[in-house]
Every structure is written in C-alpha cells, then in structure tokens.
Amino acid sequence: MAKQTGIIKLKGTIGGISFYKTSDGHLAREKGGVDKSRIANDPAFQRTRENGSEFGRAGKGGKVLRNAIRILLQNAKDKRVVSRLTTDLLKVVKTDATNERGLRTIQDGNMSALEGFEFNLNGKLGSTLFAPFSTTYERASGDVSIDLAAFAPTVRIAAPSGTTHFKVVGGAAELDFENEASSFENDETAILPYNSANTAAISLTMTAPANST
Numbered sequence: 521m522a523k524q525t526g527i528i529k530l531k532g533t534i535g536g537i538s539f540y541k542t543s544d545g546h547l548a549r550e551k552g553g554v555d556k557s558r559i560a561n562d563p564a565f566q567r568t569r570e571n572g573s574e575f576g577r578a579g580k581g582g583k584v585l586r587n588a589i590r591i592l593l594q595n596a597k598d599k600r601v602v603s604r605l606t607t608d609l610l611k612v613v614k615t616d617a618t619n620e621r622g623l624r625t626i627q628d629g630n631m632s633a634l635e636g637f638e639f640n641l642n643g644k645l646g647s648t649l650f651a652p653f654s655t656t657y658e659r660a661s662g663d664v665s666i667d668l669a670a671f672a673p674t675v676r677i678a679a680p681s682g683t684t685h686f687k688v689v690g691g692a693a694e695l696d697f698e699n700e701a702s703s704f705e706n707d708e709t710a711i712l713p714y715n716s717a718n719t720a721a722i723s724l725t726m727t728a729p730a731n732s733t
Contacts, residue, residue, distance in 0.1 A: 543599050570622030578609040581626040581697045585609075588693040588702035589639075596640035604641075608634055626697045649688075651676040657692075662728040664692040670718040683714045692726040703729060 531541065537548055582605040586593065593601075609626055612633045616624035638644050651671040657664050668688065673679075677686060691706035707724040 573622050574613045574624055575606070575610060577625060577697075578613050579606050580700060581609045581612075581695075582606045584695055584697055584700050584702055585693070588695060588704050589691055591704070591706060592689060592691050593639055597642050598640045600641070601639055605637070605639075608637055648678050649676065650678070657728075660731060662730040662732060664726040664728055666690040666722075666724040668719075668722040670721050672716050672718050673712065673714045674716045677714070679714055685711045686714050687711050688722055688724065690724040690726065692728045694728045694732045 531546075532538075541547075582602060585605065586602070598604075612626050612629035612631055613624045615630040615633065616626075616628040618628040619625060638646075651668050653666055653668045655664070655666050673686060679686065687709045689706060689708040691704060693702055693704045695702050705726040705728065707726050709722055709724070712719060
C-alpha cells in the first residue's frame with residue numbers, strides 16, 4: 521500500500537486505485553484479488569478457506585473476550601487491541617491438536633498463549649503498577665483473588681502529573697467461545713489517596729462459576 525501526501529487527500533476509487541483513510545493516515549492501494557465465488561469453491565483455495573475459517577473464529581473469540589471484560593476496558597485508548605487480540609487468539613487456535621486444520625478452535629487450544637496480553641499498549645500494567653501482586657484461582661469453587669502487599673503509591677504507581685487519587689480494579693471472566701457467551705465479576709478498592717504513605721494490604725475477590733471448563 522502507498523501513503524498519500526500533499527494538501528488534498530483523496531477518498532474513493534480512481535483508475536483501479538482505492539484511496540482511503542486509516543489510523544495510520546491516508547493510504548492508497550490497487551484494487552484486485554481473486555473472485556469470491558472461486559475462493560469459496562475452487563479446490564486450489566482449500567488452504568485459503570481453512571485459514572479464513574480459523575481467522576474468523578479467532579475474531580469472534582476476541583469479541584467474546586472484549587465484551588466480557590468491557591468494564592475494565594472502558595478507559596483504554598488502544599485502537600489496535602482488536603487486531604492484536606485476534607492475532608494472539610489465532611495463535612491459540614493453531615495449538616489445537618484435537619481438530620483438523622480449518623476446524624481448529626480456541627477452546628481446544630492452549631490459552632496460556634494469552635498470558636500477559638496487554639489490552640492497552642498506551643497504559644501497560646507492567647509500566648504503570650510496580651507493586652508485586654499474586655493471583656489465585658480455585659477451579660472447583662470458582663473463587664478468584666488478586667492480592668497486593670502494602671505499598672507506597674507514589675513509589676509503586678507511575679501516574680500522570682497531577683494525580684491525587686487512584687483505585688485498583690480486578691475482574692474474572694468465564695468464556696464460552698463455542699456459544700459466544702460469558703460471565704464476569706469484578707471487585708475494586710475504595711478510591712485511595714495517591715501519596716507516599718503505605719496502603720493497607722489489598723485483596724480483590726471474585727467468583728466465577730464453579731467447576732467451569
């Protein structure tokens with residue numbers, strides 16, 4: 521693709537070239553590609569159909585996950601989280617050793633590939649909160665907890681200039697990718713002063729459905 525420069529930006533199609541606007545600026549690319557019906561039926565495009573099916577599954581899974589934790593994402597300003605999450609979920613799909621290629625699913629893949637995923641590259645947890653924390657999950661009961669030892673906010677939190685208060689929020693979600701459904705529960709601290717005095721120890725507790733798969 522090419523990037524448009526100059527004062528006048530074009531939108532639309534001229535002479536087989538499509539002009540359009542994205543978050544990366546005004547771009548242009550040549551129209552083309554294989555006929556849709558051929559991709560859907562030609563044996564030569566079997567691999568393309570398989571890839572498309574699994575990509576679509578990853579995209580739907582990303583929507584299920586984002587919808588489940590929407591309350592935690594409402595202040596995130598990351599325009600690429602959808603594409604980044606789809607990419608990582610596609611990696612999960614590809615770890616599915618149960619189903620054949622083209623039929624592989626998220627739920628039969630290895631979800632550990634998502635561990636540490638940043639839902640907001642403009643405010644990464646690892647570069648914002650420097651207080652160590654631990655998480656526990658008891659599958660039988662569904663009990664989830666996030667625990668932080670006492671810490672000094674001004675030392676352990678990288679906050680914007682002028683910050684006076686903060687809170688810590690956690691959430692736990694059960695995800696049903698096959699039926700595109702989820703459940704979610706969250707917990708949060710009170711609004712705490714952003715100063716050099718140590719907080720009390722923090723423990724956030726949530727309950728997911730018991731014995732969830």
